[in-house]
Amino acid sequence: MNLRIGYMYGKTMNIYGDRGNILTLVNRCRWRDIQIEVINIEVGDKLTAGEIDLFFWGGGQDREQILASSDLKGDKAKILRESIEDGAALLAICGGYQLLGKYYKPSQGTELDGVGIFDAHTIGSNKRMIGNLVVETDRLSGKLETLVGFENHSGKTHLGKTAQSLGNVLIGFGNNSEDRTEGCIYKNAIGCYLHGPALPKNPMLADFLILKGLQHKDRAITKLKPLDDTLELQTHLSILERIKNQR
Numbered sequence: 326m327n328l329r330i331g332y333m334y335g336k337t338m339n340i341y342g343d344r345g346n347i348l349t350l351v352n353r354c355r356w357r358d359i360q361i362e363v364i365n366i367e368v369g370d371k372l373t374a375g376e377i378d379l380f381f382w383g384g385g386q387d388r389e390q391i392l393a394s395s396d397l398k399g400d401k402a403k404i405l406r407e408s409i410e411d412g413a414a415l416l417a418i419c420g421g422y423q424l425l426g427k428y429y430k431p432s433q434g435t436e437l438d439g440v441g442i443f444d445a446h447t448i449g450s451n452k453r454m455i456g457n458l459v460v461e462t463d464r465l466s467g468k469l470e471t472l473v474g475f476e477n478h479s480g481k482t483h484l485g486k487t488a489q490s491l492g493n494v495l496i497g498f499g500n501n502s503e504d505r506t507e508g509c510i511y512k513n514a515i516g517c518y519l520h521g522p523a524l525p526k527n528p529m530l531a532d533f534l535i536l537k538g539l540q541h542k543d544r545a546i547t548k549l550k551p552l553d554d555t556l557e558l559q560t561h562l563s564i565l566e567r568i569k570n571q572r
């Protein structure tokens with residue numbers, strides 16, 4: 326069982342520690358003796374239908390998003406959409422997330438085409454939304470839990486009528502600092518503004534992605550071998566406490 330992770334634009338879109346999410350996915354698979362392969366998908370690289378079980382796409386500034394948006398035109402975006410429809414897992418953070426909607430209009434410059442996985446669009450604003458972010462969600466396990474991270478974006482993401490948010494903002498700005506939503510989830514694809522990296526301190530999100538990625542290979546898989554997440558959960562809770570006390 327070789328889980329294949331597609332690391333989108335890792336050389337150009339990797340800000341605020343987002344590469345740490347790849348390290349987390351690799352380690353949490355290795356700790357479970359799951360064979361894993363990370364395939365770098367950079368500008369100009371081909372994407373083969375059905376090849377990837379789990380995509381990861383980090384954040385980046387507008388200039389890198391322009392490069393990625395033009396690289397995705399045509400087949401690459403189509404294969405990405407088809408992969409998500411086929412049940413592949415995906416996590417995209419901030420700049421990556423913004424380009425998975427219908428379009429991203431930076432505050433300076435022309436509108437960038439999105440992949441259209443999420444029924445959402447993003448408009449650059451003159452306000453940078455920076456700070457700690459705490460989200461409440463039941464989308465991952467059915468039970469209510471929190472996700473913690475750090476956000477830094479000027480883009481305001483607005484969800485369309487058919488879109489489902491990842492969760493509600495308890496502390497921070499989230500999608501657009503107006504409707505208290507954060508992120509978007511469609512099938513097994515998740516976009517959000519949780520930089521940091523997010524996965525080391527949100528093991529439930531990491532395992533959601535790994536399980537869905539494995540199920541993309543073999544629908545008979547129903548659960549993952551549990552790990553001792555004492556340290557991860559202590560980190561999560563200490564960050565949560567620190568953020569709450571800072572208010």
Ligand code: GLN
Pocket residue numbers: 340383384385386387390418419420421423477478479480481
């Ligand atoms: N350039 C985008 C924005 O400012 C994304 C930034 C990011 O990925 N942190 O909203």
